[in-house]
Amino acid sequence: MKFAIQINEGPYQHQASDSAYxxxxxxxEKGHEVMRVFFYHDGVNNGTRLTTPPQDDRNIVNRWSELGEQHNLDLVVCVAAAQRRGIVDEGEMQRNGKDAHNIAPGFRISGLGQLIEAGIQSERLVVFGD
Amino acid sequence: MSILHTVNKSSFEKSSLDSCLRYAKDGSTLLLYEDGVYAALKGAASEEKIKSAMQNHKVCALGPDLKARGFSQDRVIDGVSLIDYAGFVDLAAEAEKVQAWV
Amino acid sequence: MSEEERTDDEGGVIKKFMYVNRRAPYGTVYALESLEVVLIGAAFDQDVSMVFIDDGVFEIKKGQDTAEIGMKNFSPTYRALEMYDVEKLYVSQESLAERGLTEDDLLVDVEVMPDSRIADLMDEQDVIFTF
Structure with a gap:
């Protein structure tokens, strides 16, 4: 079965990203497909590579990057929500004249249409939030 | 088939469990996870609400979230099924859709 | 998924999408950002409905004026939804009553209905979006 996942909260503040992970x-593990993980609202903060948790804590961002790499997951950060919160890739950096980018490996920034498309193409949309 | 309703907030703090129960149709499934699991405790003020929900719904709670919060099966209302993440996936797959009461 | 799957002119699937609005505006960003999803989603020609339940009914209260809190008043956008062919707006009668509101308090044409009917509508959907 084809799943899509939506994450509405950032890492650490809420359990949402942990539960979603x-x-x-x-x-x-059950052999289903995850066609997309869509990060929205403060969920876009799951996609910054500048996160530095204490060594005895889990690294939520790296964990997503690694899972993404292992399973070729489409980890999509919403562009509108990301712009508000300062999550930037190289393209966005240039477009908006910023001096840095911070998107974590395996994540990509794209539009809200990606969430709608996930709703259309997946068989189950599962939302994790506050 | 029907909806899997998920509730992840403590019913002592937020009204999402009440909202969920107002809209959940008979035969649908309720999953309590994260802070939502506290509603499944025996002797809690929510016990009657959960027991009455169990007459029309399958009620489940996520075991890993209960365990993390210091509760084992014996503290959970009889009839509430404890499941793990794999069970959560099965519930989502068995239902037609998932409604998250975030 | 509904048993008789509908398709558009190009043979694409048309799903029944429901946006569930349960949050008040301004105190958190959920109401604004979920409205942005509805606007973008309108371009995808799905069978869309919006329900306003719990504190979501406050999103469409008449007379919002945010001048003194320095935030954008996005409530006029709900009146523009019609131009995006988002025409099915449903409001919980019980949620309105609990909050001391009536249909006259709302800034857009909606269908007010009991929770039992909203529950039926939810059951008929293919996808439920919550924010």
Missing amino acids: YFTKAVL
């Missing part, structure tokens, strides 16, 4: 892993 374990859910996504379980979906994959």
